[in-house]
Amino acid sequence: MNWITNYVRPKINSLFSRREVPENLWTKCPECGTMLFHRELAANLNVCGTCDHHMTISPRQRFAALFDGGIFTEIKVPEPLVDPLQFRDQKKYTDRLKAAQKASGEKDAMLLAEGEIGRTPIVAAAQDFSFMAGSMGMYVGNAIIAAAERAVKLKRPLVLFSASGGARMQEGMLSLMQMPRTTVAVQLLKEARLPYIVVLTHPTTGGVTASYAMLGDVQIAEPNAQIGFAGARVIEQTIREKLPEGFQRAEYLLDHGMLDRVVHRKALKEELVTLIRMLTGQPPAIRGDLAAPAEKPADAPAEKAEAKA
Amino acid sequence: MQYLDFEKPLADIEGKAEELRAMARTNPGMDVTKEAEALDRKADQALRDLYKTLTPWQKCQVARHPERPHCLDYVEGLFTEFTALAGDRAFADDHAVIGGLARFNDRPVMVIGHEKGNDTKSRIQRNFGMARPEGYRKAIRLMDLADRFRLPVITLIDTAGAYPGKGAEERGQAEAIARSTEKCLTIGVPLVSVVIGEGGSGGAVAFATANRVAMLEHSIYSVISPEGCASILWKDAEKMREAAEALRLTAQDLQKLGIIDRIVKEPVGGAQRAPKEAIEAVGKAIEAMLGELSGKKPETLVRERRQKFLDMGSKGLAA
Numbered sequence: 139m140n141w142i143t144n145y146v147r148p149k150i151n152s153l154f155s156r157r158e159v160p161e162n163l164w165t166k167c168p169e170c171g172t173m174l175f176h177r178e179l180a181a182n183l184n185v186c187g188t189c190d191h192h193m194t195i196s197p198r199q200r201f202a203a204l205f206d207g208g209i210f211t212e213i214k215v216p217e218p219l220v221d222p223l224q225f226r227d228q229k230k231y232t233d234r235l236k237a238a239q240k241a242s243g244e245k246d247a248m249l250l251a252e253g254e255i256g257r258t259p260i261v262a263a264a265q266d267f268s269f270m271a272g273s274m275g276m277y278v279g280n281a282i283i284a285a286a287e288r289a290v291k292l293k294r295p296l297v298l299f300s301a302s303g304g305a306r307m308q309e310g311m312l313s314l315m316q317m318p319r320t321t322v323a324v325q326l327l328k329e330a331r332l333p334y335i336v337v338l339t340h341p342t343t344g345g346v347t348a349s350y351a352m353l354g355d356v357q358i359a360e361p362n363a364q365i366g367f368a369g370a371r372v373i374e375q376t377i378r379e380k381l382p383e384g385f386q387r388a389e390y391l392l393d394h395g396m397l398d399r400v401v402h403r404k405a406l407k408e409e410l411v412t413l414i415r416m417l418t419g420q421p422p423a424i425r426g427d428l429a430a431p432a433e434k435p436a437d438a439p440a441e442k443a444e445a446k447a
Numbered sequence: 448m449q450y451l452d453f454e455k456p457l458a459d460i461e462g463k464a465e466e467l468r469a470m471a472r473t474n475p476g477m478d479v480t481k482e483a484e485a486l487d488r489k490a491d492q493a494l495r496d497l498y499k500t501l502t503p504w505q506k507c508q509v510a511r512h513p514e515r516p517h518c519l520d521y522v523e524g525l526f527t528e529f530t531a532l533a534g535d536r537a538f539a540d541d542h543a544v545i546g547g548l549a550r551f552n553d554r555p556v557m558v559i560g561h562e563k564g565n566d567t568k569s570r571i572q573r574n575f576g577m578a579r580p581e582g583y584r585k586a587i588r589l590m591d592l593a594d595r596f597r598l599p600v601i602t603l604i605d606t607a608g609a610y611p612g613k614g615a616e617e618r619g620q621a622e623a624i625a626r627s628t629e630k631c632l633t634i635g636v637p638l639v640s641v642v643i644g645e646g647g648s649g650g651a652v653a654f655a656t657a658n659r660v661a662m663l664e665h666s667i668y669s670v671i672s673p674e675g676c677a678s679i680l681w682k683d684a685e686k687m688r689e690a691a692e693a694l695r696l697t698a699q700d701l702q703k704l705g706i707i708d709r710i711v712k713e714p715v716g717g718a719q720r721a722p723k724e725a726i727e728a729v730g731k732a733i734e735a736m737l738g739e740l741s742g743k744k745p746e747t748l749v750r751e752r753r754q755k756f757l758d759m760g761s762k763g764l765a766a
Contacts, residue, residue, distance in 0.1 A: 223704075227680035227689070228681060307694070318628055321628050348653075376612060377613055
């Protein structure tokens with residue numbers, strides 16, 4: 139990847155990227171049914187203007203809104219073996235993978251970036267629910283390890299946005315083994331005394347919840363996000379009773395002591411900056427809509443965190 | 448012996464031999480020894496043939512066989528002075544998970560495992576081996592204890608998966624599993640696991656993130672049950688045979704993929720036909736695995752365990 143694809147503003151970038159061209163100009167809110175115009179929806183970070191439902195947002199879109207001036211540098215993920223099991227259900231796994239890659243313009247279900255938020259340098263990872271339900275296979279595992287290693291190297295916190303149906307069945311036990319692998323990644327951060335903040339987004343379930351997504355130093359969730367281990371349908375079939383309203387939703391988990399905070403998508407950036415700056419002993423942030431960092435964003439940052447560590 | 452559906456030819460032969468012997472008992476003049484012995488030999492051959500080429504789905508059935516030795520049978524057969532330690536100190540004691548101090552070849556160890564139970568009453572008491580968060584939190588506590596007193600940890604895996612229940616979710620099933628896996632990765636003592644029946648997804652990984660993992664020859668270890676996988680990917684739970692095939696959940700495939708270290712041979716016809724033999728074989732495997740790790744420093748054990756999992760995925764199946 140060359141510097142221009144890395145550093146051009148995503149707004150310009152989006153003119154060329156396939157993903158940003160909406161097939162439908164109108165999106166129906168799955169919660170309240172309101173028809174939402176794509177531009178307004180994007181400006182509102184894919185949050186429904188009527189009912190405040192937080193819809194799926196692509197990692198690129200999220201990063202564009204998160205990083206100062208929308209500027210971030212992608213971190214490369216070591217490529218795993220493709221289709222190690224030669225898995226085939228009704229379709230071949232390789233075909234499903236190709237279709238998902240074509241539809242999203244991404245390699246797999248996780249994107250990594252480094253940059254600054256509120257002038258605070260971070261490494262970020264975001265899972266892409268639209269890519270095979272954000273399922274965790276070897277690529278996602280490699281991505282989380284790469285993100286942790288990069289954060290350790292730069293002495294920066296890692297902010298991870300989870301969104302996943304769980305392990306990727308088409309990679310069989312190799313997908314399950316991403317649970318211990320990603321747990322090792324989290325340990326690398328803990329040993330380096332770097333904050334690891336998880337933002338659980340709708341939905342986060344299965345083996346993802348049961349590994350890196352529940353091991354954060356601070357656990358934040360977006361409103362109404364479904365978060366759990368087993369699927370609600372499976373639970374209902376097992377216990378043969380109806381589950382209560384709001385079961386496995388962010389607010390329900392907050393009530394049951396499983397989360398630190400539930401935060402609106404639009405307030406997330408500020409919240410993350412505040413938390414990170416306190417955890418890393420930095421002075422309070424300068425508020426406001428900050429422009430892109432003047433210099434190359436990648437290197438400058440580490441000193442303060444270094445002094446702390 | 449309870450026969451599995453694919454064992455029907457065997458059941459027929461054994462049934463005939465039994466009938467013949469019953470007839471001889473009522474008619475003292477009749478000599479059926481020869482015929483009965485011939486049938487026995489035939490049954491023996493049929494059993495050997497059947498178990499030589501089990502399909503993945505048949506292995507699932509064997510792994511779930513109700514008469515297969517379960518965790519407590521292994522604990523009784525392989526350990527002395529087993530002293531169960533209960534409770535997570537927060538909410539309850541989960542009977543689906545047993546754990547405690549015991550001696551293995553006279554050496555004190557911590558043993559932890561899923562127990563499925565062996566009759567209706569004990570199955571219900573054990574929740575069919577499906578642990579709730581308390582079970583994982585008990586295991587975390589016991590692993591901590593073992594780490595502090597430098598005792599090796601032996602885990603025996605046999606669960607369809609963590610329990611999908613309302614309370615389990617409310618009390619943080621996912622978090623408990625994640626912390627248990629994390630604990631496995633941090634203890635500075637040898638950790639060895641044996642999958643003795645079903646290794647069901649996250650519920651199994653939580654105990655099996657070990658320095659050495661062995662599987663019984665006909666046990667299974669999978670990211671999802673074949674039925675679950677079939678209903679999601681084939682939209683038809685009846686396609687479990689195909690799913691079992693595709694998931695590569697057998698000990699043989701998982702050794703090729705570098706996910707497990709060792710296969711423990713089962714008696715002909717599976718562990719359920721000769722539990723004592725199976726238990727002994729598992730004991731030998733545990734001894735060998737602990738031997739490989741003996742004398743290693745705590746930090747070496749932790750480092751090697753982590754590296755082992757980080758390196759996973761470099762091998763594909765060239766089948």
